[in-house]
Amino acid sequence: MELTLPLFRRAVQSLDGDGLSVQGLVTSLNTDTPWQLALPAQGVFGFTGPSGGGKSTLLAALAGLRGCTGKIGFGNVTWQSGKSGLATHRRDLSLGFQDSSLFGGQTVADNLALAHRYSRRPLSPEERAELIECFGITPLLRQPVELLSGGEAQRVAVLRQLFSNAAVQLYDEPLAAVDRLQVIRKLLPRLRDFWARHPALVIWTSHDFDEIQLLATQCLWMERGALTGPLPLREVTRRLQLDSLERESCFSRLEARVLCQEEGLLTLSLGDATLYADRVAGRYRAGQSIAFLLGSGDIGLCLEQPGLSSILNCLPVELREIVPLEGGRVRLRLAAGEQEFSADISRLSRERLQLREGERYYAQFKASSLAGL
The missing domain is CATH 3.40.50.300 (P-loop containing nucleotide triphosphate hydrolases)
Structure with a gap:
């Protein structure tokens, strides 16, 4: 060569x-x-x-x-x-x-x-x-x-x-x-x-x-x-916010600290919450700070902390803003501590949950939703 x-x-x-x-x-x-x-x-x-x-x-x-x-x-x-x-x-x-x-x-x-x-x-x-x-x-x-x-x-x-x-x-x-x-x-x-x-x-x-x-x-x-x-x-x-509002979904950057990585599953700490990521391509060490992307279409919102579920991740969040989208959907601006990310849900879900800005909820998403790891 x-x-x-x-x-x-x-x-x-x-x-x-x-x-x-x-x-x-x-x-x-x-x-x-x-x-x-x-x-x-x-x-x-x-x-x-x-x-x-x-x-x-x-x-x-x-x-x-x-x-x-x-x-x-x-x-x-x-x-x-x-x-x-x-x-x-x-x-x-x-x-x-x-x-x-x-x-x-x-x-x-x-x-x-x-x-x-x-x-x-x-x-x-x-x-x-x-x-x-x-x-x-x-x-x-x-x-x-x-x-x-x-x-x-x-x-x-x-x-x-x-x-x-x-x-x-x-x-x-x-x-x-x-x-x-x-x-x-x-x-x-x-x-x-x-x-x-x-x-x-x-x-x-x-x-x-x-x-x-x-x-x-x-x-x-x-x-x-x-x-x-x-x-x-x-x-x-x-x-770039106006551009992102025109798309069906968007990705938000979050940062967390590595707790451990074993058997293809990465365990992370984000504030007081524990998160899990699978299908991980990188190699990480305990204590390392890493960033990942979370898609707005991969997140669901709950009024109360759910019980045992196959969906591993449940993150306490504050709802800071509700932005109307086309096609009967809304984009929620959520905060976990000082970090913010977006979630897209239907207007019907918003009405049924009676979501209000400034209130606290629980965001659920699968371990496979953490992209870029």
Whole structure:
């Protein structure tokens, strides 16, 4: 799987620098709104906003692939100063696009081998094999990249970036063509685990806010060439609230602490309540803080705490808001301590239960409803 190509081998850069600094960055897209950005050397940040706002342009400028002026630096290395920029291959980064941009005329194995060969933080053979298996790439290794489907090519492209394991990793809609259930239940938990063991500065660009909720705790927002952030996920959630109301259901991010994991069942603590999750793809340790998604259509509400049931999870909640939806349904904004999430029920159920804002109830949901673990 080794290739010999005329690429430059760069010196290893420490991740213990000042992080990413962007000052007065201007492209042809944002002449009136220069970009300012300061991010730490480690952490996963979401990046979203309306289409055409300039997200891809910013990523390309950071990578040295788009003409720009201003200052860009990472750690103690200047990437851009005025109109002069460090060549892309000398920046300690990787950039993945939605169209994958795999090296043509090569097999999948060749593409992965090239990333590993020139990685400054190479992964062990065991970890590379585990990633290949998790991403479902094993049967594709000897396949020419031209024969891959869109989803297969995207999985290979993300895997190639992980093999490169750069200090700064930029992703631009990297899994848009991959089956969403596979992304939520299998790939995102594995990515989160990877970056926990191999810290880097990751900017994950996606229009699927559920991906961002699972991977990040803060988010950048780009609209009409104006960049803001990093922002707390709750603030971005409010910006997207109108869009979520138009969908049949939405996912909310919750955080809990791991109590134990055994026989495929994960036991969690959320405040004083105990929750259970099955069909878990990740590996977790006791005491670890983790995030998961809960679908608004997977939740039922009870006036009193129910007795023994095959539905394992029952969470005491406060009803903070009732929002009418189309199609005879309402969306409930529920709070468990300081954390909020949504539940969708019928208007008939609301009337029968005589639900009132400010009152306390019990939210029930199956162990299989906790997504992204």
